[in-house]
Amino acid sequence: VTRYVVVGGGIIGLATARALLNAEPDAEVTVLEKESSLAQHQTGRNSGVIHSGIYYAPGSAKASMCRAGAASITAFAEAHAIPVVATGKLIVATSDAELPALDALLERGLANGIPVTRIGPQQAREHEPFVSCVAALWVESTAITDYTAVCWALADEIRAAGATITTRATVTGFAHRVSETVVESTAGPMPADVVINCAGLQADRIADADTAADDGVVGSRIVPFRGEYFELRPERAHLVKGLIYPVPDPEFPFLGVHLTRMVDGTVHAGPNAVLALAREGYDWRTIQPRDVADVLRFRGFWQLARRNLRPGLMEVSRSLSRKRFAASLARLVPGITAADLTPSRAGVRAQALKRDGGLVDDFLIQRRGRNVHVLNAPSPAATSSLEIGKHIAELATADSH
Numbered sequence: 014v015t016r017y018v019v020v021g022g023g024i025i026g027l028a029t030a031r032a033l034l035n036a037e038p039d040a041e042v043t044v045l046e047k048e049s050s051l052a053q054h055q056t057g058r059n060s061g062v063i064h065s066g067i068y069y070a071p072g073s074a075k076a077s078m079c080r081a082g083a084a085s086i087t088a089f090a091e092a093h094a095i096p097v098v099a100t101g102k103l104i105v106a107t108s109d110a111e112l113p114a115l116d117a118l119l120e121r122g123l124a125n126g127i128p129v130t131r132i133g134p135q136q137a138r139e140h141e142p143f144v145s146c147v148a149a150l151w152v153e154s155t156a157i158t159d160y161t162a163v164c165w166a167l168a169d170e171i172r173a174a175g176a177t178i179t180t181r182a183t184v185t186g187f188a189h190r191v192s193e194t195v196v197e198s199t200a201g202p203m204p205a206d207v208v209i210n211c212a213g214l215q216a217d218r219i220a221d222a223d224t225a226a227d228d229g230v231v232g233s234r235i236v237p238f239r240g241e242y243f244e245l246r247p248e249r250a251h252l253v254k255g256l257i258y259p260v261p262d263p264e265f266p267f268l269g270v271h272l273t274r275m276v277d278g279t280v281h282a283g284p285n286a287v288l289a290l291a292r293e294g295y296d297w298r299t300i301q302p303r304d305v306a307d308v309l310r311f312r313g314f315w316q317l318a319r320r321n322l323r324p325g326l327m328e329v330s331r332s333l334s335r336k337r338f339a340a341s342l343a344r345l346v347p348g349i350t351a352a353d354l355t356p357s358r359a360g361v362r363a364q365a366l367k368r369d370g371g372l373v374d375d376f377l378i379q380r381r382g383r384n385v386h387v388l389n390a391p392s393p394a395a396t397s398s399l400e401i402g403k404h405i406a407e408l409a410t411a412d413s414h
């Protein structure tokens with residue numbers, strides 16, 4: 014019987030535990046989560062979108078796993094009575110200058126096999142009566158769900174299949190023996206045949222601690238980018254029916270501040286993207302000196318900062334001014350003002366950055382020795398989670414077949 018220890022109780026860790034038990038029903042699977050509850054970080058603080066898969070480079074893991082994952086997560090949610098609302102999504106060009114990028118996105122979507130249509134302003138207003146645009150893409154298959162509820166259902170399922178989930182268990186290191194790895198945590202030592210690192214914002218540090226693998230050096234580092242959200246006041250929520258997104262800046266890794274109707278009917282606006290001063294820092298007041306020092310010591314950060322100085326400073330000024338934030342939203346839906354916005358929960362993205370300042374674009378999952386490390390699983394990893402879990406289980410169980 015193989016003993017698997019999964020580090021991290023976010024959607025990737027839980028989906029991985031499920032896939033391991035599907036592949037090896039007799040396996041001993043333990044999930045160690047440092048918080049007192051599951052899904053407290055990225056998974057519980059995202060936009061709740063089931064992405065269609067139009068944005069990602071054809072042939073990438075993101076493109077294929079997002080497309081397959083949208084179908085599998087929808088089926089899973091529906092089977093567990095978790096709400097899925099097929100809102101569709103409008104991506105709007107607000108000036109002629111954005112049309113080339115809109116058309117490039119259309120082509121990419123079609124290359125990825127996603128049903129997407131280019132429409133004019135009038136048709137766009139049939140979907141979203143208050144939107145303003147010169148042209149738009151309509152993506153019918155985009156939907157919304159509640160990823161925290163998905164995690165609870167995953168947890169129930171894996172417990173029923175024999176897994177143990179231990180919360181308040183912070184993994185602090187590993188001791189390597191010839192035939193096993195002892196996982197050291199605040200819940201005590203735990204021997205494992207295979208360790209799977211799904212630690213999200215801490216994934217690079219957990220990978221570093223697994224020194225038995227290669228030279229122990231992880232080339233990429235996690236750089237935390239906070240995304241702040243506002244909520245539209247209930248009396249203004251009628252301005253948005255579903256999802257309204259800008260055309261993403263091709264130079265920038267994030268999708269741009271958008272308007273998202275959540276499954277509870279509230280409309281969220283965001284996320285922006287500012288450097289977080291703590292990996293789990295959900296506001297400007299939270300500063301973790303070790304996390305800041307890690308960023309400042311990392312060559313890749315300075316390369317990125319040099320190349321993105323202007324947009325980076327714009328993001329910071331928009332973070333500090335609700336008026337500027339509202340102005341970005343008003344480009345999509347004129348009439349939205351700062352008075353319509355109330356602050357909402359922020360999230361921090363775990364984005365891996367290379368030493369040369371380039372972002373690790375695709376999902377990055379590596380088997381090193383006996384263990385598997387998820388080194389980059391940013392958006393659309395929630396959408397793709399069941400496929401990522403399956404892939405990890407294949408990597409992790411490769412020896413036993």
Ligand SMILES: Cc1cc2nc3c(=O)[nH]c(=O)nc-3n(C[C@H](O)[C@H](O)[C@H](O)COP(=O)(O)OP(=O)(O)OC[C@H]3O[C@@H](n4cnc5c(N)ncnc54)[C@H](O)[C@@H]3O)c2cc1C
Nearest residue numbers: 021023024025047055056059060062184213360391394396
């Ligand atoms: C603002 C924002 C918006 C997003 N929007 C979307 C979206 O609409 N659709 C989509 O598909 N994706 C979206 N994403 C991406 C998606 O949320 C993530 O890709 C996904 O949640 C990653 O899951 P995870 O399990 O890897 O990470 P996490 O949810 O962060 O889980 C990692 C877990 O590991 C635990 N951990 C860390 N260190 C240790 C340790 N030493 N010991 C024990 N446990 C540890 C943490 O406490 C945490 O619970 C968004 C992300 C953000 C931040």
